[in-house]
Amino acid sequence: MSAETIQSRREWLLSDRPASRLQARLGRAYVAWRRFSANRLALVGMLIIIALVLVAALADVLAPYSATVGDLKNARLLPPSAAHWFGTDDLGRDIYSRIVYGARWTLYVVILVAIIAAPIGLLVGTVAGYAGGWTDTILMRITDIFLAFPKLVLALAFVAALGPGIENAVLAIAITSWPPYARIARAETLTVRNSDYIKAVQLMGASPFRIVLRHIMPLCISSLIIRVTLDMAGIILTAAGLGFLGLGAQPPLPEWGAMIASGRRFILDQWWVAAAPGAAILIVSLGFNLLGDGLRDALDPRSGDQ
Amino acid sequence: MTAAVAIEGLEVVFDRFRALKGVSLEVREGESYGLVGESGSGKSTLLRAITGLAPVASGTIIVNGKTLGKTRDKAFYRDVQMVFQDPYGSLHPRQTVDRLLQEPLAIHGIADGEKRIERALDEVGLGKGFRFRYAHQLSGGQRQRVAIARALILEPSILLLDEPTSALDASVQAEVLNLLEEVRRRHKLTFLMVSHDLAIITHMCERLMVMQNGEAVETLTASQLIGHRVSEDYTRNLLRASEGFVRTA
Numbered sequence: 134m135s136a137e138t139i140q141s142r143r144e145w146l147l148s149d150r151p152a153s154r155l156q157a158r159l160g161r162a163y164v165a166w167r168r169f170s171a172n173r174l175a176l177v178g179m180l181i182i183i184a185l186v187l188v189a190a191l192a193d194v195l196a197p198y199s200a201t202v203g204d205l206k207n208a209r210l211l212p213p214s215a216a217h218w219f220g221t222d223d224l225g226r227d228i229y230s231r232i233v234y235g236a237r238w239t240l241y242v243v244i245l246v247a248i249i250a251a252p253i254g255l256l257v258g259t260v261a262g263y264a265g266g267w268t269d270t271i272l273m274r275i276t277d278i279f280l281a282f283p284k285l286v287l288a289l290a291f292v293a294a295l296g297p298g299i300e301n302a303v304l305a306i307a308i309t310s311w312p313p314y315a316r317i318a319r320a321e322t323l324t325v326r327n328s329d330y331i332k333a334v335q336l337m338g339a340s341p342f343r344i345v346l347r348h349i350m351p352l353c354i355s356s357l358i359i360r361v362t363l364d365m366a367g368i369i370l371t372a373a374g375l376g377f378l379g380l381g382a383q384p385p386l387p388e389w390g391a392m393i394a395s396g397r398r399f400i401l402d403q404w405w406v407a408a409a410p411g412a413a414i415l416i417v418s419l420g421f422n423l424l425g426d427g428l429r430d431a432l433d434p435r436s437g438d439q
Numbered sequence: 440m441t442a443a444v445a446i447e448g449l450e451v452v453f454d455r456f457r458a459l460k461g462v463s464l465e466v467r468e469g470e471s472y473g474l475v476g477e478s479g480s481g482k483s484t485l486l487r488a489i490t491g492l493a494p495v496a497s498g499t500i501i502v503n504g505k506t507l508g509k510t511r512d513k514a515f516y517r518d519v520q521m522v523f524q525d526p527y528g529s530l531h532p533r534q535t536v537d538r539l540l541q542e543p544l545a546i547h548g549i550a551d552g553e554k555r556i557e558r559a560l561d562e563v564g565l566g567k568g569f570r571f572r573y574a575h576q577l578s579g580g581q582r583q584r585v586a587i588a589r590a591l592i593l594e595p596s597i598l599l600l601d602e603p604t605s606a607l608d609a610s611v612q613a614e615v616l617n618l619l620e621e622v623r624r625r626h627k628l629t630f631l632m633v634s635h636d637l638a639i640i641t642h643m644c645e646r647l648m649v650m651q652n653g654e655a656v657e658t659l660t661a662s663q664l665i666g667h668r669v670s671e672d673y674t675r676n677l678l679r680a681s682e683g684f685v686r687t688a
Contacts, residue, residue, distance in 0.1 A: 330532075332529075333530075336516060352533060
């Protein structure tokens with residue numbers, strides 16, 4: 134592509150009189166992208182997350198050994214070497230392969246929690262904020278009750294009730310992480326519910342359902358995306374914590390938290406068993422945090438008129 | 440002539456504050472009726488009470504022969520539309536003009552959307568180039584034109600105007616007022632217009648009501664106001680104030 138066509142494409146995107154719905158939408162996305170990509174650290178965060186997704190998708194190709202079956206006879210607790218990049222654990226399994234497959238479980242937990250918790254929080258918050266009165270009081274008191282418990286302890290209680298396993302850990306984390314989203318969505322809703330543009334839609338005869346869904350939710354979504362992305366690190370750590378306590382992923386699943394838990398017995402002599410998954414959690418959490426910060430700059434409605 | 444809007448003894452109370460204290464008025468069909476008064480006199484509240492945005496404590500509102508209850512149905516909103524004072528606050532910040540104009544059509548299930556949107560934009564003097572812009576890509580006057588297009592797209596018979604030009608500068612004000620005059624003539628609309636600017640009211644309206652502290656002071660015709668044939672002191676003060684600051688030295 135020559136420089137000229139790139140230039141004309143940019144002009145098309147930034148045009149202040151777009152000729153179609155698509156052009157208006159793309160132009161808006163492009164402006165957000167430019168603001169996002171101006172932040173180097175946010176790009177680093179995004180690269181880490183893209184790498185995580187690629188590793189999870191290509192785990193079968195990238196992992197040289199099985200994640201669950203080890204060589205108990207010859208390969209127990211070997212230090213890092215050319216054959217086993219991150220060493221092996223007490224069951225003779227290659228830690229590098231386990232981390233590569235573990236990326237799948239990390240993504241699974243993060244994505245499931247986000248798509249369960251964020252919509253619940255968004256719905257509770259916007260309905261409470263828009264309806265006001267008794268609906269608001271009841272919904273927000275329920276939210277307060279959930280917020281009053283320490284997150285990990287409440288998740289522990291749920292897992293204890295539901296039984297250990299990664300699906301139940303996901304459910305428990307989702308149940309404990311929606312209240313802050315409800316708070317955010319309610320606060321955003323309260324700032325816009327009395328604005329003239331919402332009144333104007335009321336005067337069109339729109340139902341409250343339609344107003345919340347089509348006019349208020351879109352305004353709450355960007356602050357919610359930011360918050361969810363920043364919470365991803367916390368979700369990974371909670372999942373790892375549950376795994377560490379033996380209530381999350383069950384052996385032989387290569388979940389990073391569970392790997393640290395099993396490595397703690399040899400942490401002084403065979404440090405790599407716990408260190409490798411610990412570093413993986415650290416890097417991915419950092420990636421989500423950097424990405425969240427970048428998204429805040431790009432999407433925050435308070436920073437500029439977009 | 441029949442009355443488009445007839446209000447009898449209207450009271451509006453916000454948390455024990457009586458914003459309107461038994462106001463009555465009658466707007467004839469096709470007429471342009473003005474409401475004048477200082478800030479806090481209840482003129483905007485009167486419009487909001489008609490649309491159902493302000494809590495009516497007592498009194499009756501009759502629009503096109505139908506007495507309004509506590510809630511308004513969809514048919515009401517096809518008859519009565521409103522243009523807000525602040526064009527910077529009345530357009531959704533995340534929607535294109537196209538989306539804004541489509542919304543009322545979608546709510547009322549009107550089929551020929553494309554044609555209506557194009558017609559509405561043409562009518563308010565905004566060409567196709569404005570259709571896919573966001574509110575922040577428009578000037579104040581353009582935004583108010585979009586707001587007018589949105590109000591007109593349901594083809595109402597009554598338009599409520601809440602200080603439609605007070606947030607605009609003088610030259611744009613004149614353009615928007617002329618536009619309003621033009622659409623009124625073309626669609627035979629009934630206007631109920633609120634303003635604190637006597638010049639605008641005398642220019643736009645045939646009859647007007649002067650309000651103070653939630654009460655009607657007097658009802659005048661535009662020619663009475665121009666000729667200063669008023670009977671209440673309050674109106675006289677208002678007239679004097681509208682002549683502007685006079686240097687006495």
